[in-house]
Amino acid sequence: MKPQSMLFTIYGEYVRHYGSEIWVGSLTRLMGEFGLSEQAVRAAISRMLRQGWLESRRVGNRSYYSMSPRGQKRLDEAAARIYKVEASGWNGxxxxxxxxxxxxxxxxxxxxxxxxxxxxxxxxxxxxxxxxxxxxxxxxxxxxxxxxxxxxxxxxxxHLGWSDPKRLVEKCWNLDEINKAYREFINMYHPRYEEMKKKLKAGREIPDNECFVAKTELVHYYRKFLFIDPDLPEELLPDVWLGKEADELFNEYHNLLHPGAVRFFEEVYEAVPVGK
Missing domain, CATH: 3.30.70.240 (Alpha-Beta Plaits)
Structure with a gap:
């Protein structure tokens, strides 16, 4: 996992719900759960600052980082597509x-x-x-x-001619490849979801940091569909479309991991002191 991409995931999944600003020490500890070094995290932060995704400020001897307006807009767009609601019919x-x-x-x-x-x-x-x-x-x-x-x-x-709408879609997107990617996601995460359900049903306690890692990796993996799935209306999808099955699996597994993941994040998270 690339540090910069993982930073987007952590900001989008957690930090944006907690004032959008976080101490760099908290970030390095969170990223450390994925085996990323402090040096790698700081280098990724520097790149995101140069690219205009992040903003920084110092309070005392501490540095705090938040998403820039541009970065916040990108996170909002991503969240709207990852956690999408059922769309209304296509207007043609x-x-x-x-x-x-x-x-x-x-x-x-x-x-x-x-x-x-x-x-x-x-x-x-x-x-x-x-x-x-x-x-x-x-x-x-x-x-x-x-x-x-x-x-x-x-x-x-x-569109007045000549391809019918589904044929037009085939010209612009490779839905077979997208379906294949969804199948890979389902094959990878369905067993993990079932295993986690079994553990919880048997009364086994899952450490919060494990929930944090599992949930963040789940979201991080699922984010790639933002770049390959055009989010077509149902009327334009093929008869066999695995996107819906993948969405359901993502949401169910996400909900299972969410409480423990949030507890761990809140334990590590340090915002700017009140009044600063």
Whole structure:
């Protein structure tokens, strides 16, 4: 597990619910549960500061770190997709983003593609990306943040031909590969979930730090689906879709581990002293 990626998981799953700010000593102890050294944690924090994901402040001789507004927005988006509620029916509209970004701004073009991929867009052609979800405002935010408004056009449109909607989906996303990834997740975590249930049913006490590690690793693994699953409405999914089964397993195992994991986090967590 990469330290920077794990920091995103810990902030998103825990710190954001406790004032969004934490002492670096607490962070290094939490990350130490995964075998990460203090040096590795501090190096990851420095990278996230340079990249604009984190903000820092000193109180006395202690350093405290919080997510920047940009980082907080990313965590909110991720949480909304990981812990999604049942969506209403699809309205048949597509959000379309088309861009003509000059080669001199190639790095910004790459950033935009990464952002569109994270939002769940699929590439229809080299510079035209589509999504069946209402993402117009998010694309506006991103293009404004990167100063790309003169190169990007955003549409909400109906598809009139010629592929049927599911065929259009097949052109833009490899659902077989996503299904395969969900199968791997189920095969890995279903036995762990069943084993944990057996232990608890038998009255065995599970140490809180073990719950913390297991829950955090579960969320950390499941976060990867934010980058590969476009979160398509049910009308566009194939007849065999393992995403729903994986979601149910994730939620059940998460709920099982949550109380002990939170107790351990609260034991380690140190916020800024009141009034500082």
């Amino acid at each position: 509209k597509w959000c379309i983003t088309s861009y003509t970004i000059p080669e001199t701004q190639r790095n910004l073009r790459d950033h935009l593609r990464k952002e569109l991929n994270f939002l769940g867009f699929g590439m229809l052609t080299n510079s035209t990306w589509i999504s069946p979800n209402d993402l117009e405002e998010r694309v506006k935010d991103i293009t404004e943040a990167y100063n790309l408004t003169e190169y990007v056009e955003i549409f909400t449109a109906e």
